[in-house]
Amino acid sequence: MIMQPEKGHFYAVGVGPGAPDLITLRAARLIEDCDVVVAPRSNRSEESLALRIAAAHIKGQEVLEQVYPMVRDQEKTRAAWAEVADWILPRLEAGKSVVQITLGDPLIYSTSAYLLEALAERVSPERLHIVPGISAMQAAAASFGLPLTLQEDRLTLMPATDLDAVSEALDRSETLALYKVGGGLPALRELLKSKGLLECSRLAYAVEQEGREQLFTNLDDVDASLGYMSAVLVHKAHKPWIA
């Protein structure tokens, strides 16, 4: 079960949350051996963080740094990724192996899903591969030394955008991992306080990113301007084993 790049195949590869040693051996090998590397970055960032993480494994391959719009618009998003697919397809048809590197895991709140969708319309499924990566939630839990799930626990992973949905999930999960906290932090903090869960909450900003990471065990210490790269973990008591 060791994955080697094949001619004309596409690989969506997660490179983890930020540290260059938190990528898998499989991801490193594929990046090193593929002919073409696609490294998307949002129009809000100056550089591709995925490309920085993978830097040690890029040795003269063709690299496309594709700027995509970070907008809440299905049509614009799909159109942007269809363009990337148009760039990739002739390379696959010419027998090249192509790897797309993406932050975290390609199947957890990742743009890879759009590119895979665009490619799936024109590439046979046997030629499309996905390599999982360490997600920010896992790295945050490891940094805090906080179990995500034990025994019968339920873990819910969701964005912090809809606080009614967050409130509901808090009642029905032992652990909650919230993404895309950003500007919603003050309201989230109030919700956690009202439920008596502030003491069980932690925030990780840019976890495992050299020079940027900030870890907070008290959400009252967090400046609300920290933004998008924040994940909040809420860890309530464990459910006991069912007898």
Next chain:
Amino acid sequence: MIMQPEKGHFYAVGVGPGAPDLITLRAARLIEDCDVVVAPRSNRSEESLALRIAAAHIKGQEVLEQVYPMVRDQEKTRAAWAEVADWILPRLEAGKSVVQITLGDPLIYSTSAYLLEALAERVSPERLHIVPGISAMQAAAASFGLPLTLQEDRLTLMPATDLDAVSEALDRSETLALYKVGGGLPALRELLKSKGLLECSRLAYAVEQEGREQLFTNLDDVDASLGYMSAVLVHKAHKPWIA
């Protein structure tokens, strides 16, 4: 942010779901460079799967293969892990670096949490480290080419033991990842059918384990005796972006 083993430190390291190339560079480095490797296996298995995954990185270190009881009894479980901690502590005190390898991620339904708890009573937190690993859920989603979360989606991870809780979670998640399916499969299948979700469900048994992996896109094809190493993914329609 590259982690190197230090004298007298303990590392709980996830080695991923089964393939030797799905471990991180950090995990591989720590296993190679630590003085002592602890590889627990349950009293239901013939060998430590974690040890097989990590085999290429073990080169003459001291190895403890610790058999632990797989029982639903808090006291027995904690006592078994206190014994392992007793074995580890003098080694840490003698300045050795110790790595515990564990299947998947050390913080997702893993026995590492118990060992960390036992060690935390007698070792300072700066000497305890956790390295995340690829979980079975992530590897299963990658094998099926199935996004776990997009946009505003909620993902719930839980055991399949309590079907009332599963039913509730199905109503409030776009994706559900169920662990510990085992003998409960027939009842789970009925629940999914009654909710019209059988077509959205997939089962991965021993994902990424050479010679053992079985992937099912139709749960009716699954023999109920497959057991413990099964994960079920239920992937409903996506929530749209909130306007």
